[in-house]
Amino acid sequence: MLKNIKIVLIGTTHPGNIGAAARAMKNMALSQLCLVAPRTYPSAEATARAAGADSILEQCQVYETLDEALQGCRLVVGASARLRTVHWPQLLPRACAEQVWRESAEGEVAILFGRESSGLRNSELDRCHYLVHIPANPEYSSLNIAQALQVIAYEIYIQSLSDNGPADRGELEAVASMETLEGFFQHLQQAMLDIGFSNPRQSEKLQRRLRRLFLRARPDPEEVNILRGILSAAQGRKSMRRQ
Amino acid sequence: MLKNIKIVLIGTTHPGNIGAAARAMKNMALSQLCLVAPRTYPSAEATARAAGADSILEQCQVYETLDEALQGCRLVVGASARLRTVHWPQLLPRACAEQVWRESAEGEVAILFGRESSGLRNSELDRCHYLVHIPANPEYSSLNIAQALQVIAYEIYIQSLSDNGPADRGELEAVASMETLEGFFQHLQQAMLDIGFSNPRQSEKLQRRLRRLFLRARPDPEEVNILRGILSAAQGRKSMRRQ
Incomplete structure (x- = not known):
């Protein structure tokens, strides 16, 4: 299902951001990257920032128009700063991940990230079923696109894990049995006497504290x-x- | 409470990552950045990548040692890839955010991010009450540090929005500060020598275990x-x- 999720970067200016996006995608097990009219691509800087995720770059699709990139998609979500003036269905990242994950079982889903300086244009917003908005400091709310992608991809990955069972197996480790602990507490009490730290009458409260x-x-x-x-x-x- | 959360970057190699970290912090309303032995700082590249978050860089504290950065902290969490061989209490980002947020009401909390190439060293892990692990693609699990910070800071910010403070204050007890604990660990080590339990060369692993x-x-x-x-x-x- 993660294969059905397309990340679409539109008009990206800095190739470093394309590389960082590829790395964030691969970290979160996403593989389909689409670039629409990137300013500079391919680029050594993109490859450097991708680190070990250059496979994502090698397989990425480059399109001239957004509509080409969206062909065959059943759901389109645009990443956007909160729009107060426009009444769009807006999702928080967690709700977005649930929706994207659910629908990716049925077909392709696209998540759009706009230009570094100006985000998505109206004509691009027009393609979106939903907008996803990352809550942020009202005084400084614009995330770098690779960072925004990281948050959204993380929520999708968490969703994919919770759907297949607990994310973190083997969480419970062996702990000492109560009788083992009681043996230790008796030993501790005796040792504290032997070394002259305490006498039994004074030390009840202290022993209780050490037990806790x-x-x-x-x-x-x-x-x-x-x-x-x-x-x-x-x-x-x-x-x-x-x- | 967000003011009580310190982000500590240890031995960061690329100044661009410091700038990106500052931006991610400001986006998520965190302000306290500490750098421990950064390779190159200050740096024009850090300032450029910080974009509008240069105020975070201007106020950041630079230390030579981790212990200086941790002075007065009541809780230390290390960001780490999943460690399968070591039994450390490990948290997922959401649970980490809950704990960090709750404890930040009582005092300072530090979250540590290690070197780009090699993460946190054993002596640094030794200072951590918990490790936080971001679930990731098992085939490519190493996130860029600014990206990892973004995910963790996002979860903390979400937590801060959903909660206006601990419902039940006084639930959290005073805990010993990191310097108090370090004093105890040194005393413990010395005492173990003095009583003939261990010698310093054999006991590193043991000391680590007792610290945990x-x-x-x-x-x-x-x-x-x-x-x-x-x-x-x-x-x-x-x-x-x-x-």
Whole structure:
């Protein structure tokens, strides 16, 4: 489905932005890049900024007009600063990603990014089913196009992952069992006595506090072993002294 | 609260990335940029790529060491590719944004971005309570640092819009500052030597593991005092023996 999502850059002025866009796309597993009337392309600067994503550039399609680039698309979304004067259906990036992802199961979808200086023209907005608007600092709301693409592609990629199951498997790690922890807490209490840090009557509140600290840390069994080794070493000094 | 969020770029090689990072920050209403040992800074290229965000560059702090940049921070999050071999608490960007936003109500929070070529070093990861990992194409998972920053800053900005502050203040407890924790870690290392538990050459991996354990626990200043008291008591035995 990600293959059905076209990124269309219109009238891009700086080739570095084309390269950065290619990299952002590949990072987020998008592959279809279309350039409409780029000012300078191909370009060594685009290739340099693409880093390892030059395959995206090699396969990209260059068109003279937007309509050629949009042939066969079932949905067109334009990336735009918030337009207050025009009543367009506007989506936030997350809602945009849901819609784009859902529709990409059915056919090709295009997301348009306009010129660095002036964005999308009215004739280009006219092709859009929706506009997607990235919330931004009202005092400085214009994102670089590769940065805007990164945010939107990230939301689409997250959407693609959540659709196939949890993004991050193996999140749960082994933690020490409660009996292992109890053994440690007893050892800690004894060691604190042995080294002369505390006596049992005073230390109940302190012990409780230390328990909370270590429970919060969710130590795994090996970490408990390390901690007990340290305690034993501290106690060992004492038994050596006694001898 | 956004003012309490520090973006820390470590050892950045390309000044263009510093400029792009400044722009991404300003777009997402972040203002505190720290540079640790940048290769080339100030730079005309950074200023050019910052576009209208040169105010961020003018106010940025440049440090020689990471510890200086982290002074007074209550939470440190490192941006990193997914680490499969190391058991670090890892967050997705959205969960990271929630945590960062919540804690920024209480004090300063730092998000670290490593070198373009090699990311964060072990000694830098050692300072992190959490790592944040941006899900990406497994075949090409390394994002440009300004792009990675854009995604994370976007999630934080979204969080700031959806929430006008923690509903229940006082939920967050005081946690020890990074310099307090560093003092404790040094004490722990010394104590482990003094009690004969370890020698410095063998113990690097072990120290790292203990750091992670205690960072995870987010001890408060009083807890650090208790732990240091225990360490001193363990060490005291030794000095008593020496006499």
